[in-house]
Ligand SMILES: Nc1ncnc2c1ncn2[C@@H]1O[C@H](COP(=O)(O)OP(=O)(O)OP(=O)(O)O)[C@@H](O)[C@H]1O
């Protein structure tokens with residue numbers, strides 16, 4: 107049997123998000139029961155599980171949009187239930203959230219969307235604010251021409267990137283993503299996987315992402331947490347998860363789609379083709395040689 | 399660019415981004431110092447260089463850096479406890495300014511993470527950004543022109559929508575099997591029957607007010623009986639239909655726009671088209687036809703209740719008895735006034751329905767557009783109702799009705 111608290115051995119300062127004994131209920135429907143989870147600093151954690159197992163609810167619990175019936179949420183050492191409103195507000199600025207369709211404000215242009223948190227939370231001058239927002243636009247790989255466009259005028263993939271830029275506006279420590287690659291074309295999804303790894307390496311993010319995309323799991327995630335039976339059934343690297351022999355996990359990773367994704371990943375590894383992790387590791391050094 | 403050296407000295411891991419989050423203590427800021435020694439300048443940065451602490455600091459730093467006249471500048475990040483992409487951006491901007499002044503720059507950092515951040519957060523040159531906004535007067539003229547063409551375009555659009563609607567009616571007349579009876583009945587209930595209580599109530603009150611005010615004024619000339627005639631002309635000819643139309647414009651034009659608009663925003667209308675069906679047949683015809691069929695009924699009810707309201711006021715506040723009022727009303731009343739009021743009803747209903755549905759289709763994918771369009775559709779519907787009323791008034795007076 108897997109240890110559901112596989113992450114609890116790591117030292118306290120290394121745990122960015124700690125959930126203990128989380129129970130979530132909707133009426134009589136218990137979605138989580140005594141769930142524990144530790145997310146380590148700087149890792150990209152994938153969260154998987156069948157439809158309706160409560161992945162989105164768990165993400166909402168971490169953000170505080172869904173108040174759990176029992177249990178505690180500790181983020182960056184602050185226990186959210188007992189923290190003062192000011193402490194909570196301080197923690198809230200340390201995370202960025204990307205909702206499924208970007209959740210951009212449709213009445214604001216992309217540029218204004220990205221500047222929105224800066225305007226609300228800082229007293230930065232107009233020019234610097236715009237400079238920062240332009241840089242974030244560049245960071246998520248959007249063309250500068252997207253700046254003045256409105257969310258209704260750009261594609262779904264671009265909206266996701268813009269949503270990511272807004273989530274990154276305040277330089278959060280934690281990035282939470284709900285199905286970031288759903289609805290993207292394979293090339294766009296692959297780019298997005300690489301982008302997340304690049305950002306993690308460059309600005310030291312901790313990323314929690316809910317996904318059904320096997321390619322994302324292989325290419326971007328350091329560890330994967332499996333939500334099953336109202337708990338985190340296991341949390342580990344993919345090869346180790348498969349070794350557990352749990353029926354659903356084997357089916358998940360070794361079904362036809364799982365094998366295809368694994369094959370792609372291994373081929374890329376072998377040929378040295380642009381795999382997300384290695385590509386990301388190269389990027390900064392290359393630019394360093396160019397003299398910035 | 400310059401031959402800046404990015405060096406990593408003092409490979410001491412600084413506790414950057416530690417979990418030390420305290421809400422009570424005011425966050426300490428960042429700072430910098432300029433040290434000059436034998437031709438070289440050393441910019442020593444300390445403290446927090448993050449988004450929250452940059453206000454003011456960034457401007458000072460950039461100004462200071464821009465003023466440096468030296469052949470070699472070294473930027474020392476040893477004292478920096480935390481850096482994020484915004485802070486790195488400001489440092490890069492300073493380096494770019496120094497570099498433009500042909501000076502050799504060098505960054506000293508204890509932390510590889512800082513170097514990575516500096517390599518990530520690069521300023522976007524002004525030239526790469528979309529062009530700046532036009533100056534205010536140009537924008538004003540621009541806006542006026544755009545508003546004017548918008549009015550023209552929307553009028554044309556409405557006309558072509560009317561054409562499309564009439565065409566669809568013709569099509570349905572040939573193929574009555576395609577008429578959505580259920581939907582028609584539903585909207586007759588929603589837009590017509592359910593409006594009866596509020597229309598009746600308001601009409602009753604307005605009738606009372608008109609009669610009461612008229613009687614007060616006319617009593618000064620001893621002409622109380624004329625208030626009955628006045629009530630008849632006001633309510634039957636004008637007020638009944640205008641009142642009902644304004645109410646229905648507020649109720650139904652807005653709900654048509656909101657319903658169709660959110661369907662457009664949700665791509666439901668695209669789905670209807672993709673299925674080879676016509677939104678005109680499915681959505682527009684039932685709504686407008688329901689309104690045209692039920693609105694005259696509403697006007698009729700408004701007329702009757704308005705006269706009853708006026709009669710109540712007259713009988714209660716003067717020595718005119720109920721029988722007296724009825725006889726007087728019957729003797730003086732002309733069917734013309736009633737018909738003139740009623741004949742306007744279908745036209746008003748058509749205008750309200752068209753405006754409501756047309757604006758619904760103008761929605762884009764943003765949630766905000768539906769709100770804007772709903773407001774616009776109510777205002778335009780009421781405006782059109784009054785224009786129609788005025789046209790009819792001139793017309794009827796000219797043909798002597
Ligand atoms: N607001 C709510 N009210 C009642 N029940 C809810 C609510 N939100 C979620 N649930 C229930 O919680 C369970 C988990 O939902 P959740 O959306 O987290 O699933 P999920 O794991 O994200 O699934 P998917 O992969 O399909 O997105 C479901 O059974 C759902 O019915």
Ligand SMILES: [Mg+2]
Nearest residue numbers: 161162163284
């Ligand atoms: Mg979900």
